[in-house]
Amino acid sequence: xxxxxxxxxxxxxxxxxxxxxxxxxxxxxxxxxxxxxxxxxxxxxxxxxxxxxxxxxxxxxxxxxxxxxxxxxxxxxxxxxxxxxxxxxxxxxxxxxxxxxxxxxxxxxxxxxxxxxxxxxxxxxxxxxxxxxxxxxxxxxxxxxxxxxxxxxxxxxxxxxxxxxxxxxxxxxxxxxxxxxxxxxxxxxxxxxxxxxxxxxxxxxxxxxxxxxxxxxxxxxxxxxxxxxxxxxxxxxxxxxxxxxxxxxxxxxxxxxxxxxxxxxxxxxxxxxxxxxxxxxxxxxxxxxxxxxxxxxxxxxxxxxxxxxxxxxxxxxxxxxxxxxxxxxxxxxxxxxxxxxxxxxxxxxxxxxxxxxxxxxxxxxxxxxxxxxxxxxxxxxxxxxxxxxxxxxxxxxxxxxxxxxxxxxxxxxxxxxxxxxxxxxxxxxxxxxxxxxxxxxxxxxxxxxxxxxxxxxxxxxxxxxxxxxxxxxxxxxx
Numbered sequence: 515x516x517x518x519x520x521x522x523x524x525x526x527x528x529x530x531x532x533x534x535x536x537x538x539x540x541x542x543x544x545x546x547x548x549x550x551x552x553x554x555x556x557x558x559x560x561x562x563x564x565x566x567x568x569x570x571x572x573x574x575x576x577x578x579x580x581x582x583x584x585x586x587x588x589x590x591x592x593x594x595x596x597x598x599x600x601x602x603x604x605x606x607x608x609x610x611x612x613x614x615x616x617x618x619x620x621x622x623x624x625x626x627x628x629x630x631x632x633x634x635x636x637x638x639x640x641x642x643x644x645x646x647x648x649x650x651x652x653x654x655x656x657x658x659x660x661x662x663x664x665x666x667x668x669x670x671x672x673x674x675x676x677x678x679x680x681x682x683x684x685x686x687x688x689x690x691x692x693x694x695x696x697x698x699x700x701x702x703x704x705x706x707x708x709x710x711x712x713x714x715x716x717x718x719x720x721x722x723x724x725x726x727x728x729x730x731x732x733x734x735x736x737x738x739x740x741x742x743x744x745x746x747x748x749x750x751x752x753x754x755x756x757x758x759x760x761x762x763x764x765x766x767x768x769x770x771x772x773x774x775x776x777x778x779x780x781x782x783x784x785x786x787x788x789x790x791x792x793x794x795x796x797x798x799x800x801x802x803x804x805x806x807x808x809x810x811x812x813x814x815x816x817x818x819x820x821x822x823x824x825x826x827x828x829x830x831x832x833x834x835x836x837x838x839x840x841x842x843x844x845x846x847x848x849x850x851x852x853x854x855x856x857x858x859x860x861x862x863x864x865x866x867x868x869x870x871x872x873x874x875x876x877x878x879x880x881x882x883x884x885x886x887x888x889x890x891x892x893x894x895x896x897x898x899x900x901x902x903x904x905x906x907x908x909x910x911x912x913x914x915x916x917x918x919x920x921x922x923x924x925x926x927x928x929x930x931x932x933x934x935x936x937x938x939x940x941x942x943x944x945x946x947x948x949x950x951x952x953x954x955x956x957x958x959x960x961x962x963x964x965x966x967x968x969x970x971x972x973x974x975x976x977x978x979x980x981x982x983x984x985x986x987x988x989x990x991x992x
Contacts, residue, residue, distance in 0.1 A: 535901050542877045543898075544870030549925055550902060552827060552910040553862045555855065557921045560914045563825055563861070566785050567911055570602045574747075575754045576783055578648070580769060581790035582638075585760025588621040589893060593900025595756035598907070603753030607670055609782075610725075611743045612662045615653035618762060623667060628653075630660025630729070637761045637768035638794070639960055647680055647742030647774035648782070650761035654740040658688070658731040662741065663724070670722035674749040678715045679727070680778055682740035683707075689730040690739060694718050712742075712774070713781065717749065742774060745782060757782065765794040765963060766806060769813045779820040787817050787824055788863075788903075792831030792851075793889065796843040798945060798962055799990055802850055810851070814858050828855045830866035832899075833875040835888035840873055845930050852927065863906055864927065865899065872930040949984040962988045 539545055554560045566575045577598075579591050599605070613620040615632040635642040637650035644652045653662070679692060683706050692699040692714075699716050706714070729739045747755050761768065769775075769789070789810075796802060810828070817824050830848035834841035848866045855862035870877065878884035883895035891899065914920060947958060955966045955978045966978060972989045 535897060536905065539883075539898060540881050542881050543883060544874045544877060545898075545902075546868055546870070546928075549864045549868035550906050550909050551913065551923060551925065552906050553852075553855070553864065553922075553924050554910070555922045555924065556859045559825060559859060559861060560910070560920065560923070562823070563786075563907075564911050564914050566825070567602060567907075570605075570754060571752050574605045574751045574783075575602070575785050576605070577754065577756045577786045577788065578779070578782070578784045579756065579758050579760075579788040579790060580650075581760040581788075582764045582793055583760065583762035583890065584793065584896070584899075585758060585790055586621075586762045587619060588623055588758045588760070589891070589896030590900035590903065591756065591758035591760075592623060593897050594903045595754075595758070597901070597904040598754050598756065601908075604671075604748065605750075605753030605755040606675070606745075606747030608747070608755050608757035609649050609743045609745050609759065610664055611649045611651045612653055612664065612741065613651075615655075615662060615741075616651045618651075621758075625665045625667070627663040627665075628661060629663075630655055630657040632660065636764075637771055638763035638765070638963070640768065640771060640963070642771055644740065645682070645773045646771055648757075648772060648778040649743040649759055650764060650768065650772060652740060652742055654738075655729060656736070656738055658729065658737040660729045660737070660739070662727040664726070664744070665724045666722060670746060672721040673719070675718045675720075675722065676715060676745075676747045676749045677718055677725075678713050678745040678747075678781065680713045680742035680744070680774070682742075683709065683712045686736075686738040688737045688739050691726075691728040691730070692716065693724075693726040693728070695720065695723055712777065722746065742778065755782075757784075760790075763794055763961070764791065766791045766813065767809045769816070770809065775816065776820055779817075784817075784821060784824060786827065788827045788829065789813060790829045792829070792847050793834060794963065796831070796841055796847050797834055797836060797889070798988075800839075800841050800843045802843055802846045803990070807850060807854060810854050811858065814854075814860060826858075826860040827863055828852075828860055829863045832865060832869050832891075833872055833878075835875050840875075842872070842934055844872060845927075845934070848927060863903065864925065865902070867925075867928045868902060868906075869899070871928050872933050945988040947986045947988050949980045949982055949986065951982055953980055954978070955980065958986070958988070964989055 612626045614626040615628040616634040620626055632653045632655045634653045635644035637646055644654055646652050687706055689702045729737055731737050828851045830851055833844055844866055852862050875884055875888045879888050884891050955969055959966050968989045972987050
């Protein structure tokens with residue numbers, strides 16, 4: 515998927531003004547509120563969800579929301595986070611990453627900058643060039659005096675904070691300084707070696723406007739620092755901490771490459787994980803690959819190895835339109851995720867049918883809620899998605915409380931057989947690509963989740979040199 519840069523008017527779309535946002539959505543979006551629930555197939559799962567929210571006054575609720583480009587900029591998740599924290603208390607803003615050093619677009623909530631040269635890895639690059647942490651992005655430098663900067667567009671409110679810096683701690687790791695506004699914390703290689711852990715934790719009281727990391731030389735004059743992210747939480751064990759963990763172009767299988775997730779998640783102590791992928795799993799070939807069920811099951815196991823009691827919410831994707839044709843694999847992906855949710859005793863959010871279903875995304879575009887690519891949403895489109903995730907959680911909690919003996923809650927999925935039959939020949943399963951100025955085989959392979967070797971073999975190329983206008987056949991990823 516192409517990199518996405520969102521130009522957002524933060525004032526016009528500030529979540530605080532959306533008190534009645536759903537009531538303003540036009541009928542042309544085809545929203546179906548019958549699906550405004552988190553579906554469940556096990557009474558115990560539903561009761562645990564309710565218990566988490568009932569106990570936030572004395573036991574912090576930590577949510578991990580994994581996803582792709584729909585999540586990276588935090589458009590939808592900012593709405594969900596703000597509304598849940600307004601209702602249940604603010605436990606902290608969660609993880610932040612340095613998008614500048616990772617050479618990608620930033621969150622709507624903060625800007626990032628860097629000095630010095632940094633190499634990076636992101637979870638859509640399979641296999642990744644560096645070990646990945648829970649954020650799906652890692653940056654690394656070997657330059658002394660390199661820096662990472664974070665500036666919040668709205669200051670993090672004054673309170674007692676716990677700040678955790680995740681990094682690779684070994685005998686090469688440089689001394690570094692952590693600056694939170696005007697408060698400086700210094701860490702030497704000798705101190706870090708004694709810690710024997712891949713993070714440092716500091717206490718800070720006050721408003722947070724900026725955070726910086728400054729990397730110094732080691733005693734031998736060299737520098738090394740590998741950075742995974744920073745967690746910002748309140749020290750009080752109450753409220754909700756909502757971690758938005760999106761990586762543009764990532765597919766489901768990207769989660770299997772988060773090597774540092776187990777150790778970092780154990781420190782974050784997650785209670786709920788939202789697995790919000792799908793676009794990059796079906797977009798390019800318009801089909802659900804045969805190995806996807808195994809991939810999703812492995813993701814669930816990986817999370818439950820961290821916390822066996824973790825509640826997992828699997829989501830469907832939204833309707834998609836590409837190269838003049840609708841992506842008709844959307845219902846198949848929805849059905850697969852729902853079936854896995856039932857078999858694995860997770861929960862399921864049917865965003866596909868809730869948001870209008872097959873052949874609805876162009877209506878979202880015509881109404882100003884989707885971008886012209888008919889894949890990504892606009893700011894108010896993502897606000898709509900975030901608002902419905904929030905209301906689906908609230909509606910489910912209310913439903914379970916009103917029906918204490920309820921065993922499951924499912925809503926029959928929409929049948930698109932007639933539309934699918936009518937448009938059965940709309941999409942070719944093969945992909946051809948016309949080389950553009952600046953293209954490389956490596957970049958093309960990343961975009962389509964395949965390898966340089968596979969493209970060269972498929973097209974019988976003797977070298978990786980390309981010519982503008984050249985037509986390539988893109989093989990499927992293995």
